[in-house]
Amino acid sequence: MTGKSPSTTGAGSEGALTKGPFNALPPIMDLNNALVSWVLTGHDGFVTAAGCVGPKVRVDHDVSLIVPEVFCRMSPKERDPQFLIASHYLDKLEDFEQQGKKVLASRLGYRINARFIHAFFGRVFNHPHAVFTEAMLRPELQDQDIFADGMDNIVATQKRVAKMYFDDGSIKQACPPLKALLHIMLNDEWEGKGLGHPEFRKLFTREYLMASDWYAARLAAKQKVDLKLWKRHVEYLNHFLRRPSREDIAASLGIAGRLAQARKTLEAVESPDYLKKLSGTLGTEPVESYL
Numbered sequence: 421m422t423g424k425s426p427s428t429t430g431a432g433s434e435g436a437l438t439k440g441p442f443n444a445l446p447p448i449m450d451l452n453n454a455l456v457s458w459v460l461t462g463h464d465g466f467v468t469a470a471g472c473v474g475p476k477v478r479v480d481h482d483v484s485l486i487v488p489e490v491f492c493r494m495s496p497k498e499r500d501p502q503f504l505i506a507s508h509y510l511d512k513l514e515d516f517e518q519q520g521k522k523v524l525a526s527r528l529g530y531r532i533n534a535r536f537i538h539a540f541f542g543r544v545f546n547h548p549h550a551v552f553t554e555a556m557l558r559p560e561l562q563d564q565d566i567f568a569d570g571m572d573n574i575v576a577t578q579k580r581v582a583k584m585y586f587d588d589g590s591i592k593q594a595c596p597p598l599k600a601l602l603h604i605m606l607n608d609e610w611e612g613k614g615l616g617h618p619e620f621r622k623l624f625t626r627e628y629l630m631a632s633d634w635y636a637a638r639l640a641a642k643q644k645v646d647l648k649l650w651k652r653h654v655e656y657l658n659h660f661l662r663r664p665s666r667e668d669i670a671a672s673l674g675i676a677g678r679l680a681q682a683r684k685t686l687e688a689v690e691s692p693d694y695l696k697k698l699s700g701t702l703g704t705e706p707v708e709s710y711l
Contacts, residue, residue, distance in 0.1 A: 446588065447590070449705050451598055453702060453705075456595055456629065456702060464499070466491075468484045468487050469484075474560075474561075474566070475563050486544070493540070493543040494540055498540070504536070509540075510532060510533065512530050513528045514526055518564060518565070519568075521568070523572070524608075525560075526615060526616070527575060531557070533557060537549060537557070582606040583606055586602070595632075596623050596634055597624045639699065639701070641706035642704040643689065643698065644704075646689045647686070650689050653686075660675055661676065
């Protein structure tokens with residue numbers, strides 16, 4: 421989000437393969453693929469700190485290494501955010517005023533608390549409260565002014581990153597939840613609604629995404645791509661069989677059988693029922709150059 425890693429790239433993402441020389445695709449495509457995959461599979465997102473947690477605590481990647489150890493000792497139910505929230509293992513951050521200025525702390529979402537540490541980190545440490553102090557869990561206790569300044573830095577970074585998707589026009593390609601989120605990152609609201617509004621939260625549900633026109637277009641694009649692929653397979657196998665010099669090779673490779681299977685698959689892809697079979701899959705970005 422605010423990393424200074426050498427691999428920091430374009431729109432704020434990190435990782436070598438997202439850098440321009442390795443990936444010429446607009447970043448919105450990777451974001452669409454990632455978020456749609458998470459929504460369709462019911463995957464929940466958790467983040468860990470790396471670097472400083474407040475002005476008096478430095479953790480680097482230590483926490484990032486510990487968290488998987490803790491999560492693998494939690495049951496699937498215990499890893500469910502709804503369960504954690506309902507059981508008061510996570511606290512929701514709220515906006516507040518600091519020296520007459522609103523601090524958008526709610527951008528951080530929910531965070532673990534002492535109850536979480538006692539229940540789950542106790543499966544790794546004998547005295548988890550000594551490892552994760554209240555000042556680490558609530559860094560604003562270390563210095564309220566620095567915490568507020570850190571939040572301002574986060575919000576400013578979010579605005580800068582979001583603006584890139586508006587400047588290059590790729591906001592038009594964003595999936596519904598991502599498009600709304602980018603509006604909030606840049607303008608602090610989407611159609612007059614904030615992060616906590618039920619209509620905004622509904623955009624991230626599997627049911628809403630699968631019923632959207634955006635997703636329907638994505639499945640239609642996948643059908644076109646598959647149709648183009650299997651037509652090419654049929655044409656190639658036909659061409660291979662028509663070459664007299666390759667009769668023996670064609671027989672040994674079972675090309676005739678492969679051609680029959682390819683034609684059968686092509687027929688299935690051409691069928692209107694194919695879209696139903698694709699429902700629930702990632703689909704394909706509807707870009708004309710691919711189709």
